[in-house]
Amino acid sequence: MTAETLRTTGDLMKAGLVAPDGLAALDEVAGRYAVAITPAMAELIDPHDPDNPIARQFVPHVAELDTLPEEDADPIGDDRHSPVEGIVHRYPDRVLLKVAHVCPVYCRFCFRRERVGPARGKALAPEALEAALAYIRSRPEIWEVVLTGGDPLVLSPRRIRRLVAALAAIDHVKVLRWHTRVPVAQPDRVTDDLACALKADGKATYIVLHANHPRELTPAARAACGRLVDAGIPMLSQSVLLRGVNDDPGTLAGLLRAFVETRIKPYYLHHADLAPGTSRFRTSIAEGQRLMRSLRGRVSGLCQPTYVLDIPGGYGKSPIGPSYVTGAGDEQYRVEDYEGGQHGYPPGASD
Numbered sequence: 001m002t003a004e005t006l007r008t009t010g011d012l013m014k015a016g017l018v019a020p021d022g023l024a025a026l027d028e029v030a031g032r033y034a035v036a037i038t039p040a041m042a043e044l045i046d047p048h049d050p051d052n053p054i055a056r057q058f059v060p061h062v063a064e065l066d067t068l069p070e071e072d073a074d075p076i077g078d079d080r081h082s083p084v085e086g087i088v089h090r091y092p093d094r095v096l097l098k099v100a101h102v103c104p105v106y107c108r109f110c111f112r113r114e115r116v117g118p119a120r121g122k123a124l125a126p127e128a129l130e131a132a133l134a135y136i137r138s139r140p141e142i143w144e145v146v147l148t149g150g151d152p153l154v155l156s157p158r159r160i161r162r163l164v165a166a167l168a169a170i171d172h173v174k175v176l177r178w179h180t181r182v183p184v185a186q187p188d189r190v191t192d193d194l195a196c197a198l199k200a201d202g203k204a205t206y207i208v209l210h211a212n213h214p215r216e217l218t219p220a221a222r223a224a225c226g227r228l229v230d231a232g233i234p235m236l237s238q239s240v241l242l243r244g245v246n247d248d249p250g251t252l253a254g255l256l257r258a259f260v261e262t263r264i265k266p267y268y269l270h271h272a273d274l275a276p277g278t279s280r281f282r283t284s285i286a287e288g289q290r291l292m293r294s295l296r297g298r299v300s301g302l303c304q305p306t307y308v309l310d311i312p313g314g315y316g317k318s319p320i321g322p323s324y325v326t327g328a329g330d331e332q333y334r335v336e337d338y339e340g341g342q343h344g345y346p347p348g349a350s351d
């Protein structure tokens with residue numbers, strides 16, 4: 001469809017992804033929240049399909065101008081756990097290091113949508129990065145550094161190599177985890193040089209791929225992930241449960257199977273956060289639990305992610321079920337099988 005990333009409402013109109021008569025409102029959306037659709041993602045959009053799950057994720061919509069009272073610019077409370085710029089230290093043994101402010105694509109449901117985009121500059125400034133590294137060096141309890149943004153794989157292999165060397169030199173840091181959408185959004189960016197740059201001497205490196213629909217796992221995306229896994233980097237997935245994208249059992253099972261086929265272990269299925277202007281994407285928690293039940297027993301155990309909610313206010317992630325066990329105390333436990341059958345299990349039998 002196009003060889004360039006679509007970045008303006010004019011680009012979207014020329015590509016046939018938005019109608020000319022709605023451009024003024026969409027310009028207002030684009031002025032508030034960044035827009036980008038890479039060629040790899042644009043190719044997956046059928047402009048004649050109003051329900052296209054890829055378009056729904058990336059094409060701006062006028063509903064984004066409506067912020068509900070419960071929505072928040074900082075929906076998971078990063079700010080209250082940020083001791084220095086670029087660091088979020090929510091749990092004792094790990095920090096987020098937000099090294100980039102930009103992404104190859106901008107997701108319309110993004111939980112950091114008020115913080116990402118070219119208007120914020122591309123990356124953390126050198127002095128801020130040095131202060132963030134100094135913070136990590138000063139805290140021996142930090143075992144894992146989660147590199148995020150934006151998307152940290154927008155940085156060049158040269159910059160990534162420098163950053164990895166700085167982190168690898170910190171004795172108490174044992175694990176580097178990169179969260180990215182690049183292998184699906186810009187698969188050509190995943191070169192052997194990049195894979196090599198990501199690996200840290202004496203540390204474990206993991207990559208967590210963000211994808212939400214099985215169509216995102218194109219042959220090119222699968223090959224890009226293959227280059228990372230073949231380089232010795234284990235991959236995990238994270239997806240957001242999104243109305244109209246993956247909120248049906250068939251699509252969700254297809255997505256999770258596509259990950260496993262690509263040697264990516266499903267990790268998190270996020271309940272959509274209360275980010276501003278994103279209500280059209282949110283399901284209820286009960287719907288999410290029903291979908292998770294639809295997977296249990298019917299789709300390989302390898303494919304099962306943990307369904308999690310980031311509690312608003314910065315209280316961290318909690319698994320939100322469903323649960324298959326009730327009762328306790330002196331009573332028998334009641335354990336439910338994947339077809340809904342109920343079974344007793346003695347209390348204290350394993351104590």
Ligand code: SF4
Pocket residue numbers: 102103104105106107109110111112113116149150151181210
């Ligand atoms: S890639 Fe991640 S940080 Fe970037 S817009 Fe999408 S959800 Fe937000």
